[in-house]
Amino acid sequence: MSKKRMILIISIAIFLLAAIIFIIYQPYNPPPEQTLDQTSYDTNADIQPTPPPETSLESSGDAKLIFVGDVMLSRYIGELMSKKNNYDFPFEKIKDYLLTADLVFGNLESPISDKGESAHNLYSFRTDPLAISGLKNAGFKVVSMANNHAFDYKMGAFIDTLDNLKLADIAYTGAGHNFAEAHAGALVEINGIKMTFLGYTNLLPLNVVASEEQAGYAYLNEAQMVKDIIAAKEKSDLVIATFHWGEEYQTQSNTYQKKIARTAVAAGADLIVGHHPHVSQEISEIDGVTVAYSLGNFVFDQNFSADTKNALLLEVEIKDKKIANITTKRIKFTNEFQPYLYSEN
Incomplete structure (x- = not known):
């Protein structure tokens, strides 16, 4: 073997040995770790839960209503509230129940x-506007303004009362800034139940009856009452007629009360509640509808x-x-x- 060939073989052997050693001792560098898109997933981000369905209470179709008679917060009662600086005072003994x-x-x-004269x-009668807090705190959500004391301080106080009730989120019926409002009644929705409260009286002068041009009360006209009840039934689950x-x-009760009650029931009223006599009167039924005359x-x-x-x-x-x-x-x-x-037991 020639000297040149020997040198070539040795050179190739040295190169192969060096290549093997390089491969064996080359440090391993793994490929870069794949990172997750932080915009699509972040373990530290606030996860918003799926909102639950609306609670059944809000649309249950069940409710409890309480109806009471005349509420007068003037005269001696007004003096008591002012003296005690407590507008909840008239309701304190029964407020928890209400x-x-x-x-x-x-x-x-x-x-x-x-306002007014x-x-x-x-x-x-006229009541300090601060007294409206007592009504609200006792759970009153609807009141009737169709009564013989609504205009004790004339039109100025009457309209101001409607506005004060609205500001306090207390609905009113039997009265309005015009005929349409007075006869539409108060449409209230409770737990998914739509209820219209209608109110009427014929114990006030005709010059303060609600008209298209004038604020006033809902005059008890039998034919108009029937129209009002029918209209209310179209948009309500229940219609409560109050007198x-x-x-x-x-x-x-007298003959006239009974006559009006029969007409209201025939028109579609689901409950009839009366007031004015300052004493309680009989409670009866007409075609399955409860009538509380006073x-x-x-x-x-x-x-x-x-x-x-x-x-x-x-309690309804x-x-x-x-x-x-x-x-x-x-x-x-x-006193x-x-x-x-009150319970006799």
Whole structure:
């Protein structure tokens, strides 16, 4: 073997040995780790849970309503609230019970305003606007303004009362800034139940009846009442017709009350509630519809007889958007005219 060939073989061997050593001892560099797109997934990001479906309470079709009679927050009761600096005072003995209801309804027997001038009636009532907080805190959501004291301080206080109630989120019925509002009633939705409260009286002068051009009360005209009830039925699950009617201090309804009640039921009213006599009257049924002709007083400074010292309220249970049960409860009054639940037991 020639010397040149020997050198070539040795050179190739050295090169192969060097290549093997390089491969064996070359450090391993793994490919870059694949990173996840931080915009699509981040373990530190706030994860928003899927919102739950609406609670059944909001659309259950079930509710509890409480109906009371005349609420007058003027005269001696107004003086008591002012003296005690407590506008919840008239309701304190019964407030916890009232707040078990989804809605409380009553007849507001005094304007809530510091406006207007006295009509110089035998009895003229007007209530400090601050007193509206007591109504709201006691659970009142609807009141009737169709009564004979609505204009005790004339049109100025009447309109101001409507506006004050609206600001307090308390609906009113039986009155309005015009005819349409007065006769549409108060449409209220509670737990998915649409209810229209209608209110009427014929115990006020005709010059303050609501018209297209004038604010006023809903006058009790039988034919118009039927139209109102039919219209309300088209947009409501329940229609409650309320009336300021009857004769003061009479414990039995009269022929006119019975006639109007029959007409209202025939038109489609689901419940009828009355007030004005200041004493309770009988509760009856017409074609399965409960008619409470008068619940009597609720807050009123009239503890002068056995009849005015006793009154009623209605507890109405609604199931599946229908009236399922009505319970009558007796109430009495403290010496400071606070109503409280009364049981002979």
